[in-house]
Amino acid sequence: MKDRISILQNILVRKKIKFWTITDSQSSRHELYTIFDRLDTSRVVRTQTLRAAVWVDHEEAKGKYTGDTHVTIPANADISKIEALAEQAVAAAKLVK
Numbered sequence: 001m002k003d004r005i006s007i008l009q010n011i012l013v014r015k016k017i018k019f020w021t022i023t024d025s026q027s028s029r030h031e032l033y034t035i036f037d038r039l040d041t042s043r044v045v046r047t048q049t050l051r052a053a054v055w056v057d058h059e060e061a062k063g064k065y066t067g068d069t070h071v072t073i074p075a076n077a078d079i080s081k082i083e084a085l086a087e088q089a090v091a092a093a094k095l096v097k
Helices: 004-014 079-093
Strands: 019-035 038-060 063-073
Touching: 004 019, 004 038, 004 079, 038 079, 063 079
Parallel strands: none
Antiparallel strands: 019 038, 038 063
16 A cells, blocks of 8 residues: 555645645654563554645635644555545635634
Protein backbone atom coordinates (compact mmCIF):
# COMPACT_ATOMS: atom_id res chain seq x y z
CA MET A 1 0.00 0.00 0.00
CA LYS A 2 1.23 3.51 -0.81
CA ASP A 3 2.25 5.60 2.14
CA ARG A 4 -0.52 7.45 3.95
CA ILE A 5 0.78 10.93 3.12
CA SER A 6 0.61 10.28 -0.65
CA ILE A 7 -2.86 8.78 -0.32
CA LEU A 8 -4.10 11.78 1.67
CA GLN A 9 -2.52 14.25 -0.78
CA ASN A 10 -4.21 12.57 -3.75
CA ILE A 11 -7.59 12.61 -2.00
CA LEU A 12 -7.33 16.31 -1.09
CA VAL A 13 -6.27 17.24 -4.62
CA ARG A 14 -9.27 15.37 -6.07
CA LYS A 15 -11.64 17.18 -3.70
CA LYS A 16 -10.36 20.56 -4.91
CA ILE A 17 -9.67 21.88 -1.42
CA LYS A 18 -8.62 25.56 -1.39
CA PHE A 19 -5.63 25.00 0.88
CA TRP A 20 -4.39 22.17 3.05
CA THR A 21 -1.42 21.15 5.17
CA ILE A 22 -0.28 17.72 6.29
CA THR A 23 1.82 17.19 9.40
CA ASP A 24 3.53 13.87 10.05
CA SER A 25 5.04 13.56 13.52
CA GLN A 26 6.85 10.64 15.04
CA SER A 27 7.68 10.11 18.68
CA SER A 28 9.06 7.42 20.90
CA ARG A 29 8.97 6.80 24.61
CA HIS A 30 10.49 4.33 27.01
CA GLU A 31 8.21 2.49 29.39
CA LEU A 32 9.47 0.71 32.48
CA TYR A 33 7.23 -1.61 34.47
CA THR A 34 8.28 -2.64 37.92
CA ILE A 35 7.05 -5.10 40.50
CA PHE A 36 7.93 -3.73 43.89
CA ASP A 37 11.65 -2.89 43.61
CA ARG A 38 12.67 -4.79 40.52
CA LEU A 39 12.26 -4.08 36.85
CA ASP A 40 9.80 -6.49 35.22
CA THR A 41 9.44 -5.14 31.67
CA SER A 42 11.14 -2.48 29.62
CA ARG A 43 9.93 -1.43 26.17
CA VAL A 44 10.14 1.33 23.60
CA VAL A 45 6.89 2.58 22.07
CA ARG A 46 7.04 4.43 18.75
CA THR A 47 4.03 6.30 17.43
CA GLN A 48 3.36 8.12 14.19
CA THR A 49 0.62 10.74 13.97
CA LEU A 50 -0.66 12.13 10.69
CA ARG A 51 -2.73 15.31 10.87
CA ALA A 52 -4.31 17.35 8.11
CA ALA A 53 -5.73 20.86 8.19
CA VAL A 54 -8.10 21.85 5.39
CA TRP A 55 -9.57 25.18 4.33
CA VAL A 56 -12.71 25.08 2.20
CA ASP A 57 -14.51 27.92 0.40
CA HIS A 58 -18.30 27.78 0.50
CA GLU A 59 -21.20 30.07 -0.25
CA GLU A 60 -24.40 30.66 1.67
CA ALA A 61 -27.22 33.15 1.27
CA LYS A 62 -25.37 35.69 3.43
CA GLY A 63 -22.06 35.52 1.56
CA LYS A 64 -18.86 33.63 0.85
CA TYR A 65 -16.91 31.97 3.64
CA THR A 66 -13.71 30.01 4.14
CA GLY A 67 -14.00 27.36 6.82
CA ASP A 68 -11.27 25.22 8.29
CA THR A 69 -10.90 22.06 10.31
CA HIS A 70 -8.25 19.58 11.43
CA VAL A 71 -8.37 15.80 11.20
CA THR A 72 -6.10 13.08 12.61
CA ILE A 73 -5.50 9.98 10.52
CA PRO A 74 -4.99 6.79 12.60
CA ALA A 75 -1.90 4.67 11.94
CA ASN A 76 -4.03 1.69 10.88
CA ALA A 77 -6.25 3.64 8.43
CA ASP A 78 -6.68 2.13 4.98
CA ILE A 79 -7.58 4.06 1.83
CA SER A 80 -11.34 3.94 2.44
CA LYS A 81 -10.93 5.19 6.03
CA ILE A 82 -8.68 8.05 4.89
CA GLU A 83 -11.24 8.94 2.19
CA ALA A 84 -14.06 8.96 4.79
CA LEU A 85 -12.06 11.15 7.17
CA ALA A 86 -11.29 13.60 4.36
CA GLU A 87 -15.02 13.77 3.51
CA GLN A 88 -15.82 14.48 7.16
CA ALA A 89 -13.17 17.20 7.29
CA VAL A 90 -14.60 18.92 4.20
CA ALA A 91 -18.13 18.74 5.62
CA ALA A 92 -16.98 20.11 8.98
CA ALA A 93 -15.05 22.96 7.34
CA LYS A 94 -18.19 24.00 5.46
CA LEU A 95 -19.93 24.53 8.81
CA VAL A 96 -17.40 27.17 9.87
CA LYS A 97 -18.20 30.79 9.06
